[in-house]
Amino acid sequence: MVLQAEEGLITPSVRALVATAVPAERDAVAQAFPGAGEAIRLPGAPEGPDLPGVSVVRTAAGYDLLAAGVGPARAAASTATALTAAAVGGAPYGLVVSVGIGGGFQPGAPLGSLVVADAITVADLGAESADGFLPVTELGFGTVTHRSPASLVRAVSEAVGARVGTILTVSTVTGTAARAAELRARHPRALAEGMEGFGVAEAAAAHGVPVLEIRAVSNPVGPRDRAAWRIGDALAALTEGFGKLAPALESWNTHDQ
């Protein structure tokens, strides 16, 4: 089965794939749109209820919502599968949006606030050395940062009232003040961290599709403190933000990039 554009839907000017990590985040985004979404299974997906990346939920507004899984590798695999299915089906996506809750660097990104990335940077892909961390680019490989179209970042951040900065992707959630300080020193523009953005961006780049990352801050980046999590507030911020974001996406002109 391939992903095809459906008749009878309101088609946004940009056909967007919205990739969250978990179903709770996907459902928070879906609540911004009227009506129930239609679940469409991706080709080759293994059997099983609610496995990450097996299906997209197509909203009545025409956005495809994918619970892609936790972590950069699973998120990249799921996003690439959805992008390929859509391209083979003759209705390729024009934009990928990585969305989820995340840690916020304080005081720049308070709990419950939204952050839009102008740079999506992987923080821990590289090598250790006696002189400190070496990003993979200094080893002669790949990339560590994907950038989003400036016009899109501007339009979306203004529409939803989000702060703009670097969002880091990590494979290990920061849990100490020392690690938070190290990340802040290496990435002074970082406002938030999550675990999927860079993976989603790598998949989008492989398909030549622009990418955007949005995080709602559920916890501070720093010493581990489960009592400080505000997941409900962050999910509510995603719903509210997406309600305002859809018109900005629809008016975004790819020629402004």
Ligand SMILES: O=C(O)c1cccc(C(=O)CC[C@H]2O[C@@H](n3cnc4c(=O)[nH]cnc43)[C@H](O)[C@@H]2O)c1
């Ligand atoms: O057990 C912990 O200490 C802990 C702290 C924060 C988050 C977690 C998770 O397992 C959630 C991972 C999930 O949520 C995103 N997320 C949320 N907060 C953060 C964070 O501070 N740093 C990185 N990722 C975060 C992440 O994108 C995952 O999808 C556990």
